Amino acid sequence: YVTGKAEESDMEVVATEEEAAVLKKVPEGSKDAVVLKNLYLSCDPYMRSRMTKHDPPSYNPDFVPGEVITGFGVSKVVDSTHPNFKVGDLVWGTTGWEEYTLITNPLILFKINHPDMPLSYYTGILGMPGFTAYVGFHEIASPKKGEYVFISAAAGAVGQLVGQFAKILGCYVVGAAGSDEKVGLLKSKFGFDDAFNYKKEPDLSLALKRCFPEGIDIYFENVGGAMLEAVLDNMRLHGRISACGMISQYNLLEPEGIRNIVQIIPKRIRMEGFIVSDHFANYRKFEETAVQYIKEGKITYVEDIAEGLEKAPSALIGLFEGKNVGKQVVVVSHG
Numbered sequence: 047y048v049t050g051k052a053e054e055s056d057m058e059v060v061a062t063e064e065e066a067a068v069l070k071k072v073p074e075g076s077k078d079a080v081v082l083k084n085l086y087l088s089c090d091p092y093m094r095s096r097m098t099k100h101d102p103p104s105y106n107p108d109f110v111p112g113e114v115i116t117g118f119g120v121s122k123v124v125d126s127t128h129p130n131f132k133v134g135d136l137v138w139g140t141t142g143w144e145e146y147t148l149i150t151n152p153l154i155l156f157k158i159n160h161p162d163m164p165l166s167y168y169t170g171i172l173g174m175p176g177f178t179a180y181v182g183f184h185e186i187a188s189p190k191k192g193e194y195v196f197i198s199a200a201a202g203a204v205g206q207l208v209g210q211f212a213k214i215l216g217c218y219v220v221g222a223a224g225s226d227e228k229v230g231l232l233k234s235k236f237g238f239d240d241a242f243n244y245k246k247e248p249d250l251s252l253a254l255k256r257c258f259p260e261g262i263d264i265y266f267e268n269v270g271g272a273m274l275e276a277v278l279d280n281m282r283l284h285g286r287i288s289a290c291g292m293i294s295q296y297n298l299l300e301p302e303g304i305r306n307i308v309q310i311i312p313k314r315i316r317m318e319g320f321i322v323s324d325h326f327a328n329y330r331k332f333e334e335t336a337v338q339y340i341k342e343g344k345i346t347y348v349e350d351i352a353e354g355l356e357k358a359p360s361a362l363i364g365l366f367e368g369k370n371v372g373k374q375v376v377v378v379s380h381g
């Protein structure tokens with residue numbers, strides 16, 4: 047198990063001794079099982095938490111040291127004894143960080159209804175992170191047209207989409223990101239009204255005052271720590287904080303305290319955490335909306351592609367160093 051900062055060396059890429067023909071077949075007598083050929087893997091910040099030993103257990107099971115990492119991905123069904131999946135189906139959901147994965151009793155596995163879209167989009171805009179952005183903004187933050195919205199980790203998989211959903215609704219949108227390149231993308235590609243590089247701001251609270259002279263109605267929280275403190279100083283009465291993630295805390299041995307959390311009382315702020323998988327029953331409706339947005343050119347989307355399974359460890363660790371520009375995807379196979 048990992049304590050403190052996760053490193054590339056906490057993961058190992060190994061060759062299997064089993065023959066390809068065996069790997070591609072559901073074992074004799076195994077019911078409701080599929081073998082997936084993995085095409086694209088999704089690097090997601092929550093995976094860091096699965097490297098830690100949890101007692102009591104977390105909502106997501108801990109990785110077992112020495113076993114194959116699991117996560118979200120896009121795959122093709124190459125063998126099946128499951129009534130809902132047939133050979134050749136394209137799917138997204140939980141799979142292994144390997145070339146072929148046997149899944150018995152798949153719990154999170156969606157058939158891809160729009161194979162005409164770039165398939166890697168099902169690791170992002172059309173998959174878990176896209177749905178996270180949608181649920182976290184529209185359902186948790188209760189947004190209204192014209193409201194002032196702030197997003198941290200704004201150029202990432204979730205953040206870039208939250209900003210665009212908020213613009214579609216008619217909000218004023220500002221994002222923070224960790225490089226000038228990302229800030230440029232927020233303003234020029236994703237249509238944010240304003241953006242700043244938080245690493246260059248000596249005082250985050252002042253930076254937010256500059257961007258929101260009248261205060262913030264909605265904070266889409268991806269980062270936590272010092273950014274949350276600065277936001278609390280700038281929230282308006284009856285503001286809402288959609289607590290999606292706090293990536294600045296995931297590598298720490300102890301989470302940081304929030305010095306001014308008391309402000310949520312006089313400002314009547316509602317801060318609500320959520321886990322996207324609780325909402326998967328509504329995923330299909332979102333898929334149709336997002337595909338429509340893409341086809342109409344209402345939304346653009348940026349991915350950061352790492353080629354080859356052997357790049358997966360560095361791609362995952364890169365999330366915690368801000369190396370990814372857009373959604374971090376790993377290509378295992380192009381088809």
Ligand code: NDP
Pocket residue numbers: 089090091092174175178199200201202203204205222223224225228267268269289290291292293294295320321322323365366367368369370371372373374
């Ligand atoms: P991103 O694509 O945004 O990648 C992570 C980004 O976080 C990095 O690129 C970096 O951007 C920023 N970052 C990393 N370390 C720090 C730090 N110490 N302080 C500030 N920023 C940091 O990831 P996702 O879009 O996939 O995820 C965004 C958030 O959403 C995460 O917190 C994640 O845990 C959460 N999440 C929650 C879900 C839920 O169900 N609640 C589901 C999916 C995601 P930069 O260069 O700007 O620093």
